[in-house]
Amino acid sequence: MTQVELLEVNNIGISFGGLRAVDNVSLTIKNGQLYGLIGPNGSGKTTLFNMITGVYKPTSGTFYFNGENLTGKSPVEINKKGIARTFQNIRLFKNMSVIDNVKVGLHNKHKYTMFESILRLPRFFHEEQKMEEEALELLGVFDLDKEKDSLACNLPYGKQRKLEIARALATGPKLLLLDEPAAGMNPNETEELMETIRFIRDNFNMTILLIEHDMKLVSGICEEISVLNFGTLLASGKTSEVLNNPEVIAAYLGE
Amino acid sequence: MKRINLKSHRNLIFVAAAIVVYAFIAYGMNSNLLPRATQTLAIKACYNVILALSLSLIVGFLGELSLGHAGFFALGAYSGCIFSINSNLPIELRFVLAALIGGTVAAIGGFLISSSILRLQGDYLAIVTLAFGEIIRSFIKIIPVTGGTAGLGGIPSLGSKLKTFTFSYVFVILTILVIRNIVASSHGRAITSIRDNAIAAESIGINIKLYKIKVFTVGAFFAGIAGVILGHYINFIEPANFNYNVSIEILVMVVLGGMGNLLGSIIAAVVITFLPEILRGFDQYRLLIYALALIFMMLASNSPRIINFRVKAREKAAGLYKKLFTRKEE
Ligand SMILES: Nc1ncnc2c1ncn2[C@@H]1O[C@H](COP(=O)(O)OP(=O)(O)O)[C@@H](O)[C@H]1O
Ligand SMILES: [Mg+2]
Numbered sequence: 001m002t003q004v005e006l007l008e009v010n011n012i013g014i015s016f017g018g019l020r021a022v023d024n025v026s027l028t029i030k031n032g033q034l035y036g037l038i039g040p041n042g043s044g045k046t047t048l049f050n051m052i053t054g055v056y057k058p059t060s061g062t063f064y065f066n067g068e069n070l071t072g073k074s075p076v077e078i079n080k081k082g083i084a085r086t087f088q089n090i091r092l093f094k095n096m097s098v099i100d101n102v103k104v105g106l107h108n109k110h111k112y113t114m115f116e117s118i119l120r121l122p123r124f125f126h127e128e129q130k131m132e133e134e135a136l137e138l139l140g141v142f143d144l145d146k147e148k149d150s151l152a153c154n155l156p157y158g159k160q161r162k163l164e165i166a167r168a169l170a171t172g173p174k175l176l177l178l179d180e181p182a183a184g185m186n187p188n189e190t191e192e193l194m195e196t197i198r199f200i201r202d203n204f205n206m207t208i209l210l211i212e213h214d215m216k217l218v219s220g221i222c223e224e225i226s227v228l229n230f231g232t233l234l235a236s237g238k239t240s241e242v243l244n245n246p247e248v249i250a251a252y253l254g255e
Numbered sequence: 256m257k258r259i260n261l262k263s264h265r266n267l268i269f270v271a272a273a274i275v276v277y278a279f280i281a282y283g284m285n286s287n288l289l290p291r292a293t294q295t296l297a298i299k300a301c302y303n304v305i306l307a308l309s310l311s312l313i314v315g316f317l318g319e320l321s322l323g324h325a326g327f328f329a330l331g332a333y334s335g336c337i338f339s340i341n342s343n344l345p346i347e348l349r350f351v352l353a354a355l356i357g358g359t360v361a362a363i364g365g366f367l368i369s370s371s372i373l374r375l376q377g378d379y380l381a382i383v384t385l386a387f388g389e390i391i392r393s394f395i396k397i398i399p400v401t402g403g404t405a406g407l408g409g410i411p412s413l414g415s416k417l418k419t420f421t422f423s424y425v426f427v428i429l430t431i432l433v434i435r436n437i438v439a440s441s442h443g444r445a446i447t448s449i450r451d452n453a454i455a456a457e458s459i460g461i462n463i464k465l466y467k468i469k470v471f472t473v474g475a476f477f478a479g480i481a482g483v484i485l486g487h488y489i490n491f492i493e494p495a496n497f498n499y500n501v502s503i504e505i506l507v508m509v510v511l512g513g514m515g516n517l518l519g520s521i522i523a524a525v526v527i528t529f530l531p532e533i534l535r536g537f538d539q540y541r542l543l544i545y546a547l548a549l550i551f552m553m554l555a556s557n558s559p560r561i562i563n564f565r566v567k568a569r570e571k572a573a574g575l576y577k578k579l580f581t582r583k584e585e
Contacts, residue, residue, distance in 0.1 A: 117440035
């Protein structure tokens with residue numbers, strides 16, 4: 001992949017009542033990049049994700065994905081265009097099995113009508129078979145295949161985070177947004193997660209934008225980062241340069 | 256390969272159980288070994304099972320609390336029975352057509368109502384569906400073709416109780432098959448994912464509004480069929496047959512059966528149908544028993560200890576099942 005812009009955010013902003021949660025933020029992510037988004041709590045990182053995934057409609061600015069203006073589109077449309085995400089507070093389908101969580105992600109890829117499922121026509125079996133195979137393959141990547149029939153809520157925390165990534169990948173995205181994937185993980189798990197993220201980028205041809213507080217993870221895998229502070233962009237650029245920026249250190253890393 | 260074999264075993268068991276239950280009841284009816292009251296209740300159980308299964312799709316799988324199911328029940332009953340009264344076709348054909356018409360009219364009702372409440376969730380949706388149910392009933396009371404508050408009489412009978420039961424039973428089996436096949440499919444998983452986490456479901460491309468409409472439409476369709484069965488069995492219907500207490504009673508079946516558990520809904524519907532008979536003489540305590548049972552179910556289905564026990568029991572049963580049925584192939 002050459003250095004083609006995949007996501008372009010232009011002067012995006014949103015207000016909740018009087019609160020300007022995100023203001024005038026711009027960033028550009030190129031195909032195949034591993035991009036970090038950092039900033040103190042409440043600086044608007046998750047809100048930015050919510051705008052890019054259609055959960056919130058921006059009150060100003062635009063964003064382009066693959067050259068197409070997706071500002072204000074619904075979460076479903078945006079996911080179909082190729083953006084998938086995980087959530088800061090894990091949102092799994094708790095009372096469904098591990099493999100079914102992934103299969104829901106495959107729902108739009110292997111289609112058959114409700115009518116075909118009622119009559120159990122050949123396409124039902126054909127597509128179900130494909131879903132089963134692909135879901136198992138994805139679970140294998142995350143080492144979750146042995147737990148495929150457990151309920152998602154019975155998985156330990158670290159595995160729940162992995163399952164959420166697997167489910168997002170099942171939708172076949174070009175851009176993956178990870179909201180604090182290492183939150184609540186111990187150093188060993190974080191190390192393993194870094195490996196996994198690199199593996200996804202390389203083997204799934206993925207572009208990844210991640211929010212993270214763990215500086216070791218960020219400096220370890222992100223090529224470029226942006227820093228948010230009180231909803232505005234404080235700095236962006238090469239990870240090592242940004243992390244040495246005195247303003248950034250004062251606002252965030254110093255404390 | 257093993258998985259598929261396992262599934263066909265399950266289908267065989269279902270078919271065998273359906274036939275045995277039918278044979279047992281049919282013999283009991285034919286020979287009059289079953290008390291008259293039980294015979295009547297067997298037919299009632301048929302439409303209650305259909306009602307419970309159809310509401311289970313909405314409440315148990317989609318996770319939306321709908322308190323207006325009696326409205327769809329009424330739409331089907333009136334439209335199907337009005338057709339039946341005015342038709343000269345052979346009664347069997349008339350009944351089947353009435354069921355299709357009743358189901359379709361109710362489905363249109365479900366489609367219109369769900370399309371108009373797409374933005375509502377939770378308590379708001381519950382209140383509005385309750386209101387819709389009552390609006391349908393009030394509407395039936397004032398338009399002339401339904402007989403108004405006086406009721407609609409002269410609905411033809413299929414003939415003997417056994418015959419009525421047989422036709423109803425076939426519709427029960429069809430309902431079970433259709434709803435099970437929806438639930439155990441990609442569509443069923445999508446519906447369940449909306450119940451478990453709507454925001455996450457949307458984030459992976461599940462169209463919540465579309466599924467709300469589909470689920471309400473299918474649920475209403477079967478409630479409508481249940482209405483047609485009711486009409487052809489009691490031969491006289493009136494708005495009081497469809498008041499909100501009926502919606503609540505159907506909801507009780509779904510909750511008692513364990514949300515999102517089809518077999519549970521079936522059993523609960525049958526038990527609740529026979530409860531007044533079982534508790535004859537204690538009828539004034541019926542509501543009290545419902546209330547206690549509901550509270551127990553709420554506690555049971557939310558207690559982590561009991562949930563884990565259920566999961567473990569299910570896994571154990573599945574393991575045992577595998578051992579019993581897959582050995583021969585090796
Ligand atoms: N739906 C909402 N309504 C009102 N305020 C919100 C909403 N979502 C986020 N905010 C506010 O926006 C600010 C940024 O929040 P968030 O994006 O979650 O921060 P971060 O992810 O960087 O910790 C916070 O002050 C938060 O309270
Ligand atoms: Mg956040």
